[in-house]
Amino acid sequence: KAGVTQTPRYLIKTRGQQVTLSCSPISGHRSVSWYQQTPGQGLQFLFEYFSETQRNKGNFPGRFSGRQFSNSRSEMNVSTLELGDSALYLCASSFGGSGNYGYTFGSGTRLTVV
Amino acid sequence: AQTVTQSQPEMSVQEAETVTLSCTYDTSESDYYLFWYKQPPSRQMILVIRQEAYKQQNATENRFSVNFQKAAKSFSLKISDSQLGDAAMYFCAYKSGNAGNMLTFGGGTRLMVKP
Numbered sequence: 001k002a003g004v005t006q007t008p009r010y011l012i013k014t015r016g017q018q019v020t021l022s023c024s025p026i027s028g029h030r031s032v033s034w035y036q037q038t039p040g041q042g043l044q045f046l047f048e049y050f051s052e053t054q055r056n057k058g059n060f061p062g063r064f065s066g067r068q069f070s071n072s073r074s075e076m077n078v079s080t081l082e083l084g085d086s087a088l089y090l091c092a093s094s095f096g097g098s099g100n101y102g103y104t105f106g107s108g109t110r111l112t113v114v
Numbered sequence: 115a116q117t118v119t120q121s122q123p124e125m126s127v128q129e130a131e132t133v134t135l136s137c138t139y140d141t142s143e144s145d146y147y148l149f150w151y152k153q154p155p156s157r158q159m160i161l162v163i164r165q166e167a168y169k170q171q172n173a174t175e176n177r178f179s180v181n182f183q184k185a186a187k188s189f190s191l192k193i194s195d196s197q198l199g200d201a202a203m204y205f206c207a208y209k210s211g212n213a214g215n216m217l218t219f220g221g222g223t224r225l226m227v228k229p
Contacts, residue, residue, distance in 0.1 A: 003158075031215060043205065043219035056214045088157060092217075099215045100147050100166075105159035 002026065004106035006091050012112045018079040021109045025072050025093030032074040033103060034066060037088040046089075049074055050097050078111075086113045116141045118208050120220035127196045128228050134181075135191045135223045137206030144168075145211030148182070148189045153222075154202040162204070165189065167211070193225075201227045 005024040013019050025032050034046040045058040049068035066076040072093075078085055088110050092103035117140045127133035139148070150162040165173045165182050173180050177197075181190045193200055206220040 033216065035217075042221050043217075045216040045218070048215050050215075056216050058216070090157075090159060092159070094215075097215070099209060099217075100211065102149055102161040102164050103217065104161070105151075107156060107158040110157075 004091055004093050004104050006089075006106035006109050008109060009107065010110045010112075012114060013081050014114055015081055015083060017081050018077060019081060019111060020075055020077050021089055021091075021111070023074045023076075023091030023093075023106060025074070025091075026095075026104055029093035029095050029104070030072055031094045031097055031099060032068055032072060033092045033094075033099075034074070034076050035090045035092065036060075037090060037108070038086075043090075046076065081113045083113050085111065087111060116143075116146075116208050116210065116218050118206055118218050118220035120204075120206055120223050122223045123221070124224045124226070126226040126228060127193070129196055129198060131196055132192060132194045133196055133225065135193075135204050135206075135225065137189045137191070137220055139187050139189065139206070139208050139220075141187070141208065141210075143210055143213070147209045147211065148180075149207040149209070149217070150178070150180070150189075150191045151205045151207060151219075152200075152202045153205060159205070163191065196227050198227050198229060201225055 033048040048056040068074045088108045090108045092105045148165045151159045207217040
């Protein structure tokens, strides 16, 4: 069974640009969550999607958005990039809608903003 | 809001020895779940062990076990017979049982294993 796949693995963007990251969950998993990991702030929750609906959102500005498609694949978009957006972005999926049995994470996308 | 604290930024252990990583959390909820995740240099977060708050029995997965003290809001991870492959960042995480499907992570503990 394939794991959670995130593309691309690495990305370098310039301030002011926008970026789209992709996440393909494990087959059959309908819940997809996104996290930002930085040395200073640690791991922070961005948002969670289930059946194409955003159910939860973390404390991030509106420049951060996402969506989920009917096949459960998810994308997150960051517009007007700032240097502080440089981070590892992790996607996680879970089989049920609750996540009570834990989440399976991908290897992340390392975004560098210059 | 819930908070998770890992007071040990770094720990080291000799191969084959036992090490305990600490985690405390703050919550007013009675229904929640606790997790330990391992993040090796490959960056992928790997679920190590899971504990349900309403279960008093401590969870165990092979060489990994937890000491769950609900009243003290403590959730430590014990790794027995440490192996070189155990070297990684370890994160403690909290999930509410009924208020949002999101994980709140601690700051992490870097575990080094000496041969």
